[in-house]
Amino acid sequence: MDLVTGAFSFTGRYIAARLLEDGGEVRTLTRRPRSESPFGDRIEAMPLDFSNQDALVAALRGADTLYNTYWIRFPDRQTTFEAAVRNSSTLFEAARAAGVRRVVQLSVTNADPASRYPYFRGKAAVEAVLAGSGISHAIVRPTLLFGDGEVLVNNIAWLLRRFPVFVLPGAGCRTQPVAAEDVAELCVEAAGERENVIFDAAGPDVLTFEELARLVRESVGSRARPVRGGPRTALTLARLLGAITRQTVLTREELGALEDDLLTSAAPPRGRRRLAEWVSASGADLGATFASGENRPWR
Numbered sequence: 389m390d391l392v393t394g395a396f397s398f399t400g401r402y403i404a405a406r407l408l409e410d411g412g413e414v415r416t417l418t419r420r421p422r423s424e425s426p427f428g429d430r431i432e433a434m435p436l437d438f439s440n441q442d443a444l445v446a447a448l449r450g451a452d453t454l455y456n457t458y459w460i461r462f463p464d465r466q467t468t469f470e471a472a473v474r475n476s477s478t479l480f481e482a483a484r485a486a487g488v489r490r491v492v493q494l495s496v497t498n499a500d501p502a503s504r505y506p507y508f509r510g511k512a513a514v515e516a517v518l519a520g521s522g523i524s525h526a527i528v529r530p531t532l533l534f535g536d537g538e539v540l541v542n543n544i545a546w547l548l549r550r551f552p553v554f555v556l557p558g559a560g561c562r563t564q565p566v567a568a569e570d571v572a573e574l575c576v577e578a579a580g581e582r583e584n585v586i587f588d589a590a591g592p593d594v595l596t597f598e599e600l601a602r603l604v605r606e607s608v609g610s611r612a613r614p615v616r617g618g619p620r621t622a623l624t625l626a627r628l629l630g631a632i633t634r635q636t637v638l639t640r641e642e643l644g645a646l647e648d649d650l651l652t653s654a655a656p657p658r659g660r661r662r663l664a665e666w667v668s669a670s671g672a673d674l675g676a677t678f679a680s681g682e683n684r685p686w687r
């Protein structure tokens with residue numbers, strides 16, 4: 389049995405699906421009700437409650453590998469990044485107490501203790517906690533993930549379907565999207581290794597934001613005109629849209645990370661699935677509804 393945090397959410401769902409396909413048994417820790425399970429009764433769900441260490445240990449007992457996807461996209465009234473680091477540490481402690489053999493930790497490309505972005509600093513802090521824990525581990529650092537259930541590309545499509553212009557944040561934003569399926573495969577492979585490892589999970593193509601938007605535009609048959617508005621205009625419009633939809637559409641930090649190329653990798657890409665192929669296959673559904681990215685990291 390393996391434990392996947394957030395198996396009803398995005399990346400965790402892909403990891404759980406991979407494990408089930410391989411004939412494994414999966415348990416999850418989640419805030420979500422069982423009714424949200426895309427797996428029916430095939431996955432046992434327990435509450436992700438960091439204040440109850442005994443319950444965490446009990447949930448983790450008998451698990452071979454903990455696949456940890458837990459993180460927050462931005463701080464809110466309930467959880468700061470510092471708290472998310474502490475929560476991750478609590479989870480690793482529980483894993484050790486429960487005798488879990490290996491932890492596979494979802495991090496992010498360019499996690500750095502000196503980063504000016506709290507998200508990337510926090511991820512580096514969690515990596516350091518895990519590295520110092522003595523538990524056998526793999527740290528997988530994805531770029532921007534794509535796949536069914538993701539938010540960013542979907543919401544670009546949503547905008548392109550509805551408005552005559554699409555404001556680009558600037559020429560400098562680049563990303564190297566990786567398929568959630570590829571990340572899941574890499575995580576499961578890394579669970580099977582013995583050495584402690586850390587590696588980037590990036591896709592085969594580096595795209596500017598403009599190339600990404602044009603790809604989506606073509607796929608959904610939009611006639612919206614992409615215009616370069618600059619980061620400040622893009623952020624202002626994202627906030628306006630956020631006020632209407634009651635969502636955090638794009639944070640300053642997320643835009644900054646894209647401008648600083650933090651969602652690209654210097655290593656040879658390990659992901660093989662191409663964003664262009666997924667976008668063209670998903671065209672009919674992409675952006676049909678606005679996807680909620682409330683505290684779901686990097687949507």
Ligand SMILES: NC(=O)c1ccc[n+]([C@@H]2O[C@H](COP(=O)([O-])OP(=O)(O)OC[C@H]3O[C@@H](n4cnc5c(N)ncnc54)[C@H](OP(=O)(O)O)[C@@H]3O)[C@@H](O)[C@H]2O)c1
Pocket residue numbers: 393394395396397398399400417418419420436456457458459460461467494495496497530531532533534683684685686687
């Ligand atoms: N998505 C990307 O493009 C991307 C890129 C780079 C790195 N990553 C990393 O990959 C991992 C998975 O990302 P994802 O986008 O797939 O995220 P996600 O599924 O939306 O969330 C991951 C997990 O975090 C939990 N979570 C989120 N906010 C929480 C809160 N306030 N309190 C308690 N639990 C909370 C979710 O719990 P529930 O199941 O209860 O919702 C879920 O278990 C994260 O560590 C993220 O940093 C993602």
